[in-house]
Each structure stands twice: as structure tokens, then as C-alpha cells.
Amino acid sequence: MDLYEYQAKQLFARHGVPVPPGRVAATPEEARSAATELAGPTVIKAQVKTGGRGKAGGVRPAPGPASAHTEAAKVLGMDIKGHTAETVLVERATVAFEEYYAAYLVDRANKTFLAMVSSEGGMDIEEVAATRPEALAMMPVDPARGVDAETAGLLAARAGLPAEVHAAVADVLVRLWRVMAEEDALLVEVNPLACTQDGRVLALDGKVTLDDNAAFRHDRDAFADAPAGGSAGLEARAASRGLNYVKLDGEVGVIGNGAGLVMSTLDVVAYAGESAGGARPANFLDIGGGASAQVMADALEIVLSDPDVRAVLVNVFGGITACDAVANGIVSALEMLGDRGLRHPIVVRLDGNNAEAGLAVLDAARHPLVRVVPTMDAAAELAARLAAA
Amino acid sequence: MAVFLTKDSKVLVQGMTGAEGARHTARMLAAGTEVVAGVTPGKGGQAVDFADRRLPVFGTVAEAAERTGADVSVVFVPPRFTRSAVEEAIDAGIGLCVVITEGVPVHDTIRFLARARAAGTTRVIGPNCPGLISPGQASAGIIPADITTAGRIGLVSKSGTLTYQLMYELRDVGFSTAVGIGGDPVIGTTHIDALEAFQADPGTDAIVMIGEIGGDAEERAAAYIEERVTKPVVAYVAGFTAPEGKTMGHAGAIVSGSAGTAQAKKEALEKVGVRVGKTPSETARLMRELLGARS
Numbered sequence: 001m002d003l004y005e006y007q008a009k010q011l012f013a014r015h016g017v018p019v020p021p022g023r024v025a026a027t028p029e030e031a032r033s034a035a036t037e038l039a040g041p042t043v044i045k046a047q048v049k050t051g052g053r054g055k056a057g058g059v060r061p062a063p064g065p066a067s068a069h070t071e072a073a074k075v076l077g078m079d080i081k082g083h084t085a086e087t088v089l090v091e092r093a094t095v096a097f098e099e100y101y102a103a104y105l106v107d108r109a110n111k112t113f114l115a116m117v118s119s120e121g122g123m124d125i126e127e128v129a130a131t132r133p134e135a136l137a138m139m140p141v142d143p144a145r146g147v148d149a150e151t152a153g154l155l156a157a158r159a160g161l162p163a164e165v166h167a168a169v170a171d172v173l174v175r176l177w178r179v180m181a182e183e184d185a186l187l188v189e190v191n192p193l194a195c196t197q198d199g200r201v202l203a204l205d206g207k208v209t210l211d212d213n214a215a216f217r218h219d220r221d222a223f224a225d226a227p228a229g230g231s232a233g234l235e236a237r238a239a240s241r242g243l244n245y246v247k248l249d250g251e252v253g254v255i256g257n258g259a260g261l262v263m264s265t266l267d268v269v270a271y272a273g274e275s276a277g278g279a280r281p282a283n284f285l286d287i288g289g290g291a292s293a294q295v296m297a298d299a300l301e302i303v304l305s306d307p308d309v310r311a312v313l314v315n316v317f318g319g320i321t322a323c324d325a326v327a328n329g330i331v332s333a334l335e336m337l338g339d340r341g342l343r344h345p346i347v348v349r350l351d352g353n354n355a356e357a358g359l360a361v362l363d364a365a366r367h368p369l370v371r372v373v374p375t376m377d378a379a380a381e382l383a384a385r386l387a388a389a
Numbered sequence: 390m391a392v393f394l395t396k397d398s399k400v401l402v403q404g405m406t407g408a409e410g411a412r413h414t415a416r417m418l419a420a421g422t423e424v425v426a427g428v429t430p431g432k433g434g435q436a437v438d439f440a441d442r443r444l445p446v447f448g449t450v451a452e453a454a455e456r457t458g459a460d461v462s463v464v465f466v467p468p469r470f471t472r473s474a475v476e477e478a479i480d481a482g483i484g485l486c487v488v489i490t491e492g493v494p495v496h497d498t499i500r501f502l503a504r505a506r507a508a509g510t511t512r513v514i515g516p517n518c519p520g521l522i523s524p525g526q527a528s529a530g531i532i533p534a535d536i537t538t539a540g541r542i543g544l545v546s547k548s549g550t551l552t553y554q555l556m557y558e559l560r561d562v563g564f565s566t567a568v569g570i571g572g573d574p575v576i577g578t579t580h581i582d583a584l585e586a587f588q589a590d591p592g593t594d595a596i597v598m599i600g601e602i603g604g605d606a607e608e609r610a611a612a613y614i615e616e617r618v619t620k621p622v623v624a625y626v627a628g629f630t631a632p633e634g635k636t637m638g639h640a641g642a643i644v645s646g647s648a649g650t651a652q653a654k655k656e657a658l659e660k661v662g663v664r665v666g667k668t669p670s671e672t673a674r675l676m677r678e679l680l681g682a683r684s
């Protein structure tokens with residue numbers, strides 16, 4: 001789960017990482033009163049779960065309450081890389097004398113955590129990393145030891161930070177590590193980590209990704225997104241039934257088991273569509289391993305409630321999942337949905353565990369909309385053709 | 390021959406008394422695996438009955454290993470207990486620990502992998518993986534045994550169902566070992582580890598490598614293949630049409646230098662001479678062509 005900047009900064013504050021005072025606002029009015037409360041110059045910052053907001057015009061100075069209103073009106077609703085700014089963070093403006101960069105992340109290749117610190121933070125850190133890698137200190141973090149004062153001091157020194165800020169930066173690095181370790185984060189990135197004229201070090205930005213697998217040992221209710229409408233509504237409905245569903249922009253509904261096979265099915269449908277009227281996959285839906293008839297029925301119901309869908313492809317390779325359960329799910333879903341004027345064809349390909357029993361179930365049901373096809377490629381071709389027809 | 394798991398492997402199951410553990414123990418036995426014991430803390434002294442045998446349950450891995458000579462452990466315990474289960478296996482010196490559990494916190498995985506590295510005696514496969522199978526010899530995990538046959542292809546994959554799909558497509562040719570390494574961001578055994586083992590295995594003639602979007606494991610595997618692998622490799626990458634994942638910070642890209650897209654992975658592999666199939670069935674066809682050309 002990615003956090004908004006303001007949520008990241010709540011976690012920072014909880015672990016004693018200094019951040020400028022700020023308030024979240026959803027309307028220009030709220031931004032104005034937030035600026036009044038904060039007293040003095042502020043910065044209006046788009047709250048979107050992506051980087052590069054500054055470059056996109058989503059971070060704007062507002063010297064007082066009136067301009068906070070004006071600037072918030074510009075930023076609210078702004079689209080940044082496909083993310084809409086529903087709220088802004090109204091934050092006390094902080095004059096950075098110097099801007100550093102600090103991050104902890106998971107290093108997949110080395111199977112551990114990595115710390116990265118640079119004296120040249122700011123909006124062009126990727127450029128710095130690419131052209132002058134020596135300006136970016138990288139160090140693996142021993143997971144058992146973590147980042148203690150000694151490690152943090154070493155990091156500050158290797159990053160080439162001025163000696164007089166070592167102690168203050170090291171203290172922040174230790175606290176940021178606590179955010180990483182104690183909150184089960186996969187990424188904690190601060191860019192810029194600002195140093196003020198009077199030597200204070202504080203986080204002006206915060207990007208945090210929390211590990212969803214660790215949700216069971218944390219209270220994260222405050223970070224949950226509000227339920228949304230439209231395709232996000234479909235995704236939420238699928239999630240509430242334990243289904244992994246992502247809406248895409250095509251016409252062929254896709255249901256399969258296992259993320260890899262479903263992804264592969266999307267590809268095969270898209271290739272088939274290239275020579276069959278341009279049909280594309282309408283969604284990703286993984287029913288997971290060992291799916292029951294009920295799960296299959298839920299999956300069909302969700303995919304068929306997408307108004308863009310014109311044909312459905314069910315592609316299951318039974319490993320743990322039994323194909324007869326999948327077939328029973330299809331049949332019972334069709335019964336359930338029958339009254340609702342179901343009219344789109346459903347192409348089914350079953351292989352593996354109990355495939356023969358599954359095919360027999362479909363055969364016995366003789367549903368006019370169900371077409372059974374023996375291979376994945378042929379099934380994708382038929383589904384793409386039916387969707388384009 | 391095979392890699393990591395052979396007919397001589399003695400397998401214990403951590404979490405055998407749970408529903409999943411019991412179900413898959415039965416399947417592993419049916420596949421010819423020598424499963425010798427279960428381990429569940431607090432249930433030492435019990436036994437579980439399977440079709441043609443009764444398996445003892447021990448309270449600790451150390452005791453189970455000492456009493457049965459087990460050298461492989463398959464972990465079916467819930468995510469919140471996985472770290473301690475794996476660390477127990479490492480501390481008991483189990484040579485291969487296969488972690489099937491899905492949903493293990495990444496911090497826990499990093500901790501137990503660091504422990505395994507320090508101990509230097511345990512290979513970990515997974516977590517969040519289907520395990521591995523050496524058809525006709527043994528199975529450690531949940532890969533169905535009846536969809537393929539023994540043969541001379543080695544397979545390594547992040548994805549379970551794609552593993553099954555390819556094993557099935559090439560069932561007439563057969564596999565030495567198929568290893569499902571798991572799709573988590575941090576895993577114990579990587580594509581590269583499996584490639585290295587297959588390269589060294591006299592029972593493996595050719596390798597199928599299956600990847601998917603995200604991370605840069607396939608790109609690193611490509612570099613490894615160029616340097617060290619002389620056996621023919623055919624690859625498949627899933628996710629060409631997957632929507633581009635949003636990236637949060639800059640840190641990920643700075644470290645990997647890769648976009649993590651299917652296209653980038655395909656290009657990296659093709660650049661080192663690996664043929665990449667557009668679909669699973671094309672991948673199977675490429676493998677047949679390769680083997681045909683050699684014989």
C-alpha cells in the first residue's frame with residue numbers, strides 16, 4: 001500500500017522525524033483556513049500517490065491565506081500522471097538551505113535492505129544517480145542490526161554531507177529506519193531532506209510504501225482509501241470477495257487462476273485481437289488457487305457487470321484448482337445471472353486437475369452461451385472474435 | 390538426475406497437521422516422495438494417517454531431523470508463523486527449505502534469508518511458491534505430479550500456473566526438475582540459482598525460464614546466461630499487456646536501472662541469444678525445435 005505524503009509524514013512524526021507543520025484540505029476554503037491556522041507563508045501540495053509533483057505544477061507557494069485559496073483551487077482536481085489530486089497538503093513553507101536525499105528500500109537482487117543517501121537531493125535525483133553515481137552513497141542494511149547511530153553516521157559521511165550536519169542527519173536516518181522496520185515498510189524515501197539555514201534537518205517530502213502482507217500486525221485503518229465509484233467500485237467489490245480484479249480498457253473479460261497465467265492470457269487475447277477486429281482484454285481477474293464454485297460464480301458476476309465486456313474468456317489450468325469446481329461455478333453463475341438477460345458468450349478452456357469431469361459438467365449443462373475450446377490460443381482467438389463481432 | 394530434489398530426498402512437512410499441509414502431504418506421497426514426518430509445535434507425539442502409511446509428528450524440526458534423517462522441509466504454516474518455522478529449519482541444518490506460504494511479510498523473509506545466508510547450510514525456495522518437482526522421483530510442494538513426465542528439460546518460473554501450463558505443453562518431452570521460485574519481491578532461490586544448478590546437472594539438456602513483469606530478475610538472469618550457461622534456454626515472459634504499475638519514489642528505478650516491463654525483459658533475453666516465446670504454446674514449440682535440432 002502506497003501512502004499519501006501527508007500520511008507518510010504522520011508516520012514520520014510518530015517516529016520523531018521532523019516535518020513542517022501542515023493540514024490536509026479538500027476544498028480551497030479549507031486550504032484558506034489551514035493557511036490561516038498555520039500563520040505565515042505556506043506551500044500547497046497535491047496529494048497523489050506518485051512522484052514528480054513539483055515538476056507537474058502540483059507544488060505551489062502560497063504566501064498567505066488568500067493565495068492558499070487561489071493555489072489550492074488550481075491544484076485540486078489536477079491530473080498528475082493519471083492520478084487526480086483529491087486533496088492538498090497545506091504546509092508551512094520551509095526555506096531549504098540545502099536539499100539532501102535519503103531512502104531505504106528493499107533490494108531484491110541482494111535480498112536485503114538498501115540505504116541510499118545523497119548530498120544532492122531535490123527534483124533531479126535520478127539525473128544525479130545516472131550521471132554521477134559517486135554522489136549517491138549506497139549501503140546494504142543488515143536486517144538484524146538495522147540502522148543504528150554508527151551506521152547512520154557512516155552513511156552521512158559517505159554521502160559527502162557537510163560535517164556540521166552529520167549528527168542531525170544521522171539522527172533523522174536512525175528514525176527513518178524505525179519507520180521502515182517498525183511499520184513494515186518496503187520503501188521510505190525523503191526527497192528533499194532539507195537542511196535549514198539554522199542547521200535543522202527536516203523531511204519536506206515523504207514517499208512510503210507499506211507491505212500489505214504485514215497488515216495483520218499493524219493498525220492501518222486510518223490509511224484505508226474511501227470506497228470509490230465506477231471501475232474502482234468494481235475493483236472494491238471484487239476485493240471484498242477476495243478476488244484480485246483490475247479493470248482494463250478492452251472488451252474481452254478474462255478470468256483465470258494464478259497471476260502469471262492470467263497475465264499470459266491477457267497477452268494472448270491482445271495478440272488474437274490484432275487479427276480479429278482489435279478486441280482487447282477488459283480486465284485482469286485471478287481467482288487464485290483452489291477456487292470453489294462460489295468463487296467462480298462471483299468472478300463471472302463481476303466481469304459481466306462491466307458494461308464494456310462483450311465476451312468472456314475463462315482460462316483455467318487446474319493445479320490445485322479442480323476443473324469440475326470451476327465448471328460447476330460457471331453453471332451456477334449462469335443460472336443466477338440468467339434472469340438478468342445474460343447475452344454475452346463465454347469461452348471456456350479447462351486443462352489439468354479434473355479437466356474431464358469439468359468438461360462433462362459443461363457438456364451436460366448445454367448452455368447456449370458457453371463455448372468450450374481445447375487450447376488457450378484457440379480459446380483466446382474465439383473470445384476475441386466474438387467480442388469484435 | 391535432477392536439481393535440488395531427488396528420489397533420495399527425505400521430506401518433512403512443517404504444518405502437516407493443518408488442512409493444507411495434510412492435503413498436500415497426501416499428494417506428495419502419491420507422487421512417490423519419501424515424506425518421513427510432520428512438524429507442528431505442541432503436537433509432538435501425534436501421528437497422521439495417509440493412504441498407506443502413518444507419519445509421525447514432532448514438536449520441533451531438530452527432533453524430526455534427528456529421528457528421521459529428513460533433509461528437506463516443506464513449510465505450510467500461516468504467514469505470521471512462517472519466519473520462526475523457517476528459522477527453525479535453518480537452525481536444524483535442513484538442506485532445503487521450501488516455503489509454500491503466501492503472504493509472508495517481506496521483512497520476515499529478509500530476516501530468515503539473512504539467517505540462512507549466515508548459516509550457509511540451507512537453500513530456501515520461496516516464499517509464496519508452488520515448490521518443486523522432479524517427476525518420477527519426488528515432489529516438495531503443490532505442483533501436480535500427473536500433468537507431466539520425467540525427462541531432460543529443466544524449468545524455472547516465478548508463476549505457479551504458468552509452470553503447470555508449460556509442463557503440460559511439454560509433457561511428452563518431460564522434465565528433470567521444475568522449480569517454482571515464487572513471485573514475491575524477495576525470494577530465497579532466484580532464476581540465476583536455478584540456471585546454475587541446471588547448467589551443472591548432467592540430467593538436464595535444456596532449460597525453460599518463465600518470467601513476469603516487475604523487478605529485474607530476468608535482466609540479471611540474461612546477463613548470467615550470457616556468461617555462464619551453455620545449455621540452450623528458451624524463455625517466456627508474461628505481462629506485455631498489463632497496465633503499467635505506478636512507481637512511487639525514485640529509489641526503485643535508481644537501483645535496478647530497469648523499467649521492469651515485459652518488453653525490457655524480452656529484449657534483454659533476446660540480446661543474449663535466448664529465444665523468447667510470445668505465448669506459452671509458442672514457447673513450447675521453440676523448445677521442441679531446439680531439442681529437435683540437436684538430436
Ligand SMILES: Nc1ncnc2c1ncn2[C@@H]1O[C@H](COP(=O)(O)OP(=O)(O)OP(=O)(O)O)[C@@H](O)[C@H]1O
Nearest residue numbers: 043051052053054059091092093094191192204205
Ligand atoms: N514545505 C515546503 N516548503 C518549501 N518548499 C517545499 C516544501 N515542500 C516541498 N518543497 C519544494 O518543492 C519541491 C517538490 O516537492 P516534493 O519533493 O514534495 O514533491 P515531488 O516533486 O513529488 O517530489 P519528487 O520529485 O521527489 O517525486 C521540493 O523539492 C522542495 O524544493
Ligand SMILES: [Mg+2]
Nearest residue numbers: 122191192205
Ligand atoms: Mg520530492
